[in-house]
Amino acid sequence: MNAARQSAGSSAGRRSGMLRRGQAVAVAAVAALTMTACLGPTGGARVEQADASGDGILRIGLILDNTGPQNFLNAPQLAAAKLAVREINAAGGHKGKPVELLPETISADTAAQARALVAAKADVVIGPTDSSRAPTAIDVLSNARIAMISPANTASGLSSYESNGYYFRTAAADIAQAPVLVKLAKDSGAATLAVVYEEGSYGKDVSTAVAAAAKASGVGTVAVVGFAPGHAQQAAAAAKAAAPDAVVLVSRAGAQGAIAELNNAGLAGKKLILSDGAVNQYGSGLGSRALEGTRGILPGTFASAHFQAELVSVDPELTDMTFAAEAYDAANLAAIAAAAAQDDAGTSIAASLIAVSGGKVQGPGSAGPGGEAAVCKSYQECLDAIRSGKRPDYDGESGPISFDSRGDVSTANYVVYRYGADNRATMSGSETANSTAS
Numbered sequence: 001m002n003a004a005r006q007s008a009g010s011s012a013g014r015r016s017g018m019l020r021r022g023q024a025v026a027v028a029a030v031a032a033l034t035m036t037a038c039l040g041p042t043g044g045a046r047v048e049q050a051d052a053s054g055d056g057i058l059r060i061g062l063i064l065d066n067t068g069p070q071n072f073l074n075a076p077q078l079a080a081a082k083l084a085v086r087e088i089n090a091a092g093g094h095k096g097k098p099v100e101l102l103p104e105t106i107s108a109d110t111a112a113q114a115r116a117l118v119a120a121k122a123d124v125v126i127g128p129t130d131s132s133r134a135p136t137a138i139d140v141l142s143n144a145r146i147a148m149i150s151p152a153n154t155a156s157g158l159s160s161y162e163s164n165g166y167y168f169r170t171a172a173a174d175i176a177q178a179p180v181l182v183k184l185a186k187d188s189g190a191a192t193l194a195v196v197y198e199e200g201s202y203g204k205d206v207s208t209a210v211a212a213a214a215k216a217s218g219v220g221t222v223a224v225v226g227f228a229p230g231h232a233q234q235a236a237a238a239a240k241a242a243a244p245d246a247v248v249l250v251s252r253a254g255a256q257g258a259i260a261e262l263n264n265a266g267l268a269g270k271k272l273i274l275s276d277g278a279v280n281q282y283g284s285g286l287g288s289r290a291l292e293g294t295r296g297i298l299p300g301t302f303a304s305a306h307f308q309a310e311l312v313s314v315d316p317e318l319t320d321m322t323f324a325a326e327a328y329d330a331a332n333l334a335a336i337a338a339a340a341a342q343d344d345a346g347t348s349i350a351a352s353l354i355a356v357s358g359g360k361v362q363g364p365g366s367a368g369p370g371g372e373a374a375v376c377k378s379y380q381e382c383l384d385a386i387r388s389g390k391r392p393d394y395d396g397e398s399g400p401i402s403f404d405s406r407g408d409v410s411t412a413n414y415v416v417y418r419y420g421a422d423n424r425a426t427m428s429g430s431e432t433a434n435s436t437a438s
Contacts, residue, residue, distance in 0.1 A: 044165020045145070045350040046405060054123065054344035058094040060085065060331055061102040061117035063127030063137055065110050073129055074106055076324035077151060079315040081126055084331035084379070086314070091380040094338055108133065114140035122146055123344045124334040126327055131155035134167075142166040146346040147353065149334060151326030154299075156205045159406045166350050168403055170326040170333070170396075172299060172412030174202055176435035177276055178209035180414050181248050182217050183431065184273050184295050190245035194223040194267075196235050196258060198251035206250045206275055229254030236261035245271070252277035256285055263290040270294070276414075282423040291419035295428070300325065301399050301413045302427065329396035333357055336382045336394055356382065357401040358393035359410060399432075409435050 062081055066073040085101045093099050102120050107113055110133040117125055118140065128137055129152040141148045142163045150169040159173060185193050195210050197203035203226065211221045223242035227235035232254065239247055239262070247267045251258050255278035262268045263286065274296030282291060303321050307328075312318050337352035338344045354360070358373065373393045374385035382392035394401060402410035412435040417425035 044163070045147075045347055046165040046168075046354055046403075046407060048165070048351060050341065050343070050345070050347040050351040052341070052343040052345065052348060054338075054348065055121070056095065056344065057097055058099045058124075058335060058338050058344040059102055059120065059122050060099060060334060061120065061122035061125040062104045063110050063113045063117070063125055064104055064106045065108050065113070065128040065130055065133050067106065067108050070129070071106075072320050073152075073322055075315060075318055076311065076321050077127070077129070077327040078104060079311045079318055080151075080324040080326075080328035081331050082314045083310055084328045084335075088332070088335045088379045091378075091383055094335060094344055095342070099335060110134070111136040111140055113137070117141075118144045118146065123338070123346050124149065124349050126151060126330045126334075128153070129323065131158060134158055135161055138163045138167050141346075144346070147334065147337075147350040149330035149353075151330050152323045155201070157201070159408055163407070165407075166346065168330075168350075168353055168407035170329050170398055170401060170409060171323075172409050172435040174206050174276075175209035176412035176433055177297060177299070177414060178206060178213040179217070179433045180297055180412075180431045181210055181273055181275060182213040182219055184297070184416070185214075185246040185248065186217060186219055188246065188270070190219065192220040192222045192242075192244045193246040193248055194225070194239040194242050194244035195221065195248045195250065196232070196239050196262065197224070197226050197249075198254045198258065199226045199228050200252075202252060202277060203250050207248075210248050210250065227254065227258060230257050232258035232261040233264075236265040236267065240265040240267055246273060247271055248273045248275065249278050250275040255280065256282060259286060259290060263287055268294065279417060279425060281425060284423070286423045289421045289423075291423045291425075292421045294419040296417050296419070296425060297414040297431065298417065299412060299414055301397075301430070302415060303397065307397050325397035329394070329398050329401065332379050332382075332396060333394055333401065335379055336386075336392055339379075339383055340386055340392060353407075354403045354405070356392045356394055357403045358395070359401075359403040411435055 064074040089098045110128045114137045124147040131153045134153050148167050153169045154174045156173045156175050195207045197207035214221045222244050225235040225238045268290050270293035272294040279296035336356045337349045341348035341352045371391040374390040375393045376382040385392040399413045412433050414431045416429040418428040419425050
């Protein structure tokens with residue numbers, strides 16, 4: 001699952017929606033992601049020339065896979081897709097015909113949803129949310145030559161999952177946060193740090209990336225210790241014994257217990273830096289002032305008041321904006337790619353997405369529109385760029401995209417939070433990092 005774009009706005013509901021993402025959406029990357037890492041799936045449909053084969057109607061499908069406690073994540077993605085399609089059609093649609101947003105269903109069975117969208121003649125699909133459910137959808141859609149853009153997948157292994165070039169994501173991989181976590185430590189004067197991580201693919205991948213980023217920035221890593229959720233006492237003791245200037249906690253489900261143990265070891269407060277999965281509004285769930293001065297990050301940019309208002313105009317009951325910006329950008333990018341290719345087929349969309357997102361495709365015979373790049377921030381602006389003979393470079397609500405040859409975004413944006421004496425976090429700044437999956 002991905003990065004939560006901020007639930008901005010004046011209501012507490014919108015602010016808290018973003019901060020609960022780290023624990024509400026704890027997702028373990030499935031074994032399949034690791035097993036396919038050797039396939040090296042750069043390129044494919046992303047960089048190959050495509051012959052026009054569409055039927056003239058651009059159809060966008062959604063895979064909404066959030067059930068149970070995560071059900072709240074469906075509404076912002078649906079509202080964002082509806083908003084994007086409404087604006088696209090107001091600008092003339094695709095080649096003068098309205099873009100169709102196919103009827104949505106909600107189910108954790110992403111393979112079944114994908115098969116239904118193939119039957120409905122979808123050209124591009126937005127979703128799913130959960131990284132562990134992405135592979136089955138990728139298998140179905142790539143075999144059908146349908147482009148797929150997830151607004152929420154963050155598992156690093158998906159960068160290496162074989163999709164024949166049909167898979168993209170507008171969310172950065174988990175490991176992209178590593179240099180930002182190290183920068184926060186270094187900015188506070190730390191010369192050494194310890195990494196305490198929750199066992200599992202997320203903890204292992206991000207902690208390894210943090211250690212590498214620390215080395216690259218000249219910060220010494222004095223300890224890297226793992227723990228199972230609910231059993232962080234030994235890890236905290238090992239970190240304390242290493243006497244670090246700062247501690248980076250990489251955790252999801254076990255974050256609160258780990259913070260309590262680090263606090264007992266004297267390593268919380270200003271010394272502590274939280275990965276995105278560990279950020280939450282802990283309040284009285286932790287000891288008094290346990291997190292005072294602690295910093296943490298969440299992926300994304302703070303949603304503008306205008307964007308929030310537009311989303312609420314689509315769904316007046318909307319109280320959370322998580323993944324809305326990424327879903328909105330995914331829909332716009334799909335339509336812009338189709339416009340640039342003058343074709344609505346999935347192969348043509350996949351072949352144009354890197355170019356229209358501002359990315360660079362290397363090698364002779366690369367796909368996608370050429371010409372001088374023109375930054376554009378809406379479908380209408382990008383359409384105007386195409387008509388003037390320029391290559392659109394879409395920078396959306398989630399920021400610059402710039403897909404690479406793996407379908408990953410090239411830059412990652414983060415909002416920095418600082419905790420007060422009440423163990424609650426407030427936004428204190430922002431950071432940007434290159435997004436490079438291993």
